Amino acid sequence: MTLEQTLASARVVALLSRMTLDEKLAQLVGFWVDQGDEVVAPMAGEMATSTRYEDATALGIGHLTRVYGTRPVDPVERARWLWAEQRRLQTETRLGIPAIVHEEVLTGVAAWKAATFPTPLAWGASFDPELVERMGGAIGRSLRELGVHQGLAPVLDVVRDPRWGRVDECISEDPYVVGTVGTAFVQGLQGEGVHATLKHFVGYSASQAGRNHAPVHTGPRELADVLLPPFEMAVRLGGVRSVMNSYAEIDGMPVAATREWLTGLLRDRWGFDGVVVSDYFAVAFLHSMHAVAADRAEAAALALAAGIDVELPSGDAYLEPLAAAVRDGRVPESLIDQAVMRVLAQKEELGLLDARFDEPPTSIDLDSAEHRDLARRLAEESIVLVSNDGVLPLAEPASIALIGPNADSAEALMGCYSFVNHVLAHHPGVEPGFALPTVREALAARYPDARIRFEEGCGIEVETSASVDDERIAASVEAAASAEVAIVVVGDRAGLFGRGTVGEGNDVESLELPGRQRDLVEAVAATGTPVVLVVLSGRPYALGWAVDGVGPEASGRVAAVVQSFFPGEEGAVALASILSGDAEPSGHLPVSLPRSAGAQPFSYLHPRLGGPTEITSADSTPVRPFGHGLGYTVFERTGLRLENAAMPTSAGFVATVRVKNTGRRAGTDLVQLYGHDEYASVTRPVAQLLGYLRVPLQPGEEAEVRFEVPASRLAFSDARLERVVEPGAIELWVGGSCAHRETTAVVELTGETHRMGDQPPELTRAAVVSRRGHG
Numbered sequence: 001m002t003l004e005q006t007l008a009s010a011r012v013v014a015l016l017s018r019m020t021l022d023e024k025l026a027q028l029v030g031f032w033v034d035q036g037d038e039v040v041a042p043m044a045g046e047m048a049t050s051t052r053y054e055d056a057t058a059l060g061i062g063h064l065t066r067v068y069g070t071r072p073v074d075p076v077e078r079a080r081w082l083w084a085e086q087r088r089l090q091t092e093t094r095l096g097i098p099a100i101v102h103e104e105v106l107t108g109v110a111a112w113k114a115a116t117f118p119t120p121l122a123w124g125a126s127f128d129p130e131l132v133e134r135m136g137g138a139i140g141r142s143l144r145e146l147g148v149h150q151g152l153a154p155v156l157d158v159v160r161d162p163r164w165g166r167v168d169e170c171i172s173e174d175p176y177v178v179g180t181v182g183t184a185f186v187q188g189l190q191g192e193g194v195h196a197t198l199k200h201f202v203g204y205s206a207s208q209a210g211r212n213h214a215p216v217h218t219g220p221r222e223l224a225d226v227l228l229p230p231f232e233m234a235v236r237l238g239g240v241r242s243v244m245n246s247y248a249e250i251d252g253m254p255v256a257a258t259r260e261w262l263t264g265l266l267r268d269r270w271g272f273d274g275v276v277v278s279d280y281f282a283v284a285f286l287h288s289m290h291a292v293a294a295d296r297a298e299a300a301a302l303a304l305a306a307g308i309d310v311e312l313p314s315g316d317a318y319l320e321p322l323a324a325a326v327r328d329g330r331v332p333e334s335l336i337d338q339a340v341m342r343v344l345a346q347k348e349e350l351g352l353l354d355a356r357f358d359e360p361p362t363s364i365d366l367d368s369a370e371h372r373d374l375a376r377r378l379a380e381e382s383i384v385l386v387s388n389d390g391v392l393p394l395a396e397p398a399s400i401a402l403i404g405p406n407a408d409s410a411e412a413l414m415g416c417y418s419f420v421n422h423v424l425a426h427h428p429g430v431e432p433g434f435a436l437p438t439v440r441e442a443l444a445a446r447y448p449d450a451r452i453r454f455e456e457g458c459g460i461e462v463e464t465s466a467s468v469d470d471e472r473i474a475a476s477v478e479a480a481a482s483a484e485v486a487i488v489v490v491g492d493r494a495g496l497f498g499r500g501t502v503g504e505g506n507d508v509e510s511l512e513l514p515g516r517q518r519d520l521v522e523a524v525a526a527t528g529t530p531v532v533l534v535v536l537s538g539r540p541y542a543l544g545w546a547v548d549g550v551g552p553e554a555s556g557r558v559a560a561v562v563q564s565f566f567p568g569e570e571g572a573v574a575l576a577s578i579l580s581g582d583a584e585p586s587g588h589l590p591v592s593l594p595r596s597a598g599a600q601p602f603s604y605l606h607p608r609l610g611g612p613t614e615i616t617s618a619d620s621t622p623v624r625p626f627g628h629g630l631g632y633t634v635f636e637r638t639g640l641r642l643e644n645a646a647m648p649t650s651a652g653f654v655a656t657v658r659v660k661n662t663g664r665r666a667g668t669d670l671v672q673l674y675g676h677d678e679y680a681s682v683t684r685p686v687a688q689l690l691g692y693l694r695v696p697l698q699p700g701e702e703a704e705v706r707f708e709v710p711a712s713r714l715a716f717s718d719a720r721l722e723r724v725v726e727p728g729a730i731e732l733w734v735g736g737s738c739a740h741r742e743t744t745a746v747v748e749l750t751g752e753t754h755r756m757g758d759q760p761p762e763l764t765r766a767a768v769v770s771r772r773g774h775g
Helices: 003-007 010-017 021-026 075-092 120-126 129-146 165-169 175-190 220-227 229-236 259-269 282-288 296-306 320-327 333-349 369-382 439-446 466-481 517-525 571-580
Strands: 030-032 063-065 100-104 150-152 195-201 242-245 275-277 384-388 399-403 451-455 485-491 531-537 560-565 635-642 646-648 653-661 667-677 688-697 702-709 723-725 728-735 743-750 765-772
Touching: 010 333, 021 320, 021 333, 075 129, 100 129, 100 333, 120 129, 120 165, 120 175, 120 369, 120 560, 129 150, 129 175, 129 369, 175 195, 175 220, 175 229, 175 688, 195 229, 195 259, 220 229, 259 296, 275 333, 282 296, 296 320, 296 333, 320 333, 369 560, 369 571, 399 439, 399 466, 399 517, 439 451, 439 485, 439 571, 451 466, 466 517, 485 517, 517 531, 531 571, 560 571, 635 667, 635 728, 635 743, 653 667, 653 688, 653 728, 653 743, 667 702, 688 702, 688 765
Parallel strands: 030 063, 063 100, 100 150, 150 195, 195 242, 242 275, 399 451, 399 485, 485 531, 531 560, 646 743
Antiparallel strands: 384 560, 635 653, 653 702, 667 688, 667 728, 702 765, 728 743
């Protein structure tokens, strides 16, 4: 008897014993009911199945793929269909096992009429795991109402290169932020009885030159200390129930065929006991893209042995090819049994083996007042005030020139995996099915008495005729010259595989704003009218010319720069609140604001020689560092002190710091505690975030914040790739970013090197312990 059979329930073991090989394989695949000509996954056109749905489900089916999320279908009508199909699987297949239904949920339920929340990079900018958990819970309740059991999120890839198109799906360049925020999403979603799926395990974001699916050349230490920790946190602290493999190959080894990652690390060391699903077509890609398998049967054998239990979106390799390989003795049926056991156990855990599908819902609200309130709050908290010479907040301007290709675009508010940009782009004329105000509409509502003149300025991408943009830029200059203030809204348009400027498959060689948007900003700035630059984007761009007036041929310095990473359906309202001062800016950069494409890949987590030094003429210093974010008030951080200046390597430490609002407005400070290991057996980052906490403060109010930092936050992989905490001095500081040392201290770790082994990760506990001086 296998370990899975030992741990599985008697019911699951009995069910497995009754199954034929073909019935087993049916449980290991999905079926994409509505797959058509729309390209919403890599190579989807080439991989389209010709199998009829009725034939594919005759023996049962493991998953139904994106029942709501492939084309615009009315939720109530589709729920009626789904309930009937589940009843059919129960009554017309021999074993009567219902299907797991999965959907994309990266920015909310990717379905028609469903709420669209800010993109994950905005989650990171909020630095608010509690609010992200609440959002995850709201998404989970919507999925449950729809009869969906599994959500394909969160993405826990750590940003390594902003040229990569999928940056907007990621949370941060810091693994601790990715892990804490991503785990909060998992807990919110799974708290509603829906299984989350971690993506993309592992290494996907470290691809060569930021190119999608390109080889990954990262070393084992970077994998262990940067790319893997978020996944470990979500598995061991968050209890996630599903993991999806990465498309990546790491040092020539495709993850989908590497048992070391999918079984050795994930299951044997971390104790994961859920289900591993393939990224779409990843099993077949072992043959067609990676060329490590001569055919799909060999690809299936490699993936199954590595630890992929379920092939998504459909059974390209795990059906006929795998069946043939089992029957001719190339693959032992015990491998099939192991995977089927896990799938049946998941279905039992989800309640599917006892589910009744009597009455489908007759009314479904996927964009309730709760959804919109959460979307607005998260959008507000994620907006980053990058620079401000005092023009913001706007009072009551009499005239506003509103300019830019994103100023009157609803699509510009949403990420690649939003239903609007992912699916409705293939269905022109179909409305989103929920309110989606643009920045133009939100500003008009906020400033009803102002004269607002709108000019598009230019396209997101270069027009076929340069004269078209020349005329629009000239009209924008005229509008700005006669206005009290100019608000220029630029950035990205999310899409897939060449449609748009950012998103899956939309990698770039330059980090300049797409098209002629920089020309537009510089022309408007040259009028002398104060310019507020609003960047709605899915990646950080090289904006030194606008922020500081520096860089080659810089001439476009503006009065204020506001960065908003695709803020979702309430994003325009949130932006209007921030610009007007109705809400206070409290977002912080979850990624460094890059100097140039030539400085990439860059991370603030670099050793000394990874930054500017006297031995290179190249400067990778970002325009603004990780953690930077301004507000409309001023915070003072003082008095960083330790409960004990010397602590054993196994004990961690406790630090407190005072933060005071010295300005005239209320605001929220992001209290950031950083550390640097002065000398270690391997090179260490010049800065590492150890803990963080959002602290709201009234004018004149002061709070004392306490950080309890466990030993695991100081651990790293030594020369033997063992997780250790070494003795020595750790520099500590608190400031407005990783580069801002406003108050400092040093903790001395004493004793022998502490070996962590496979000890689970721990979180830094941060809390306000006292307040004084209200008002």
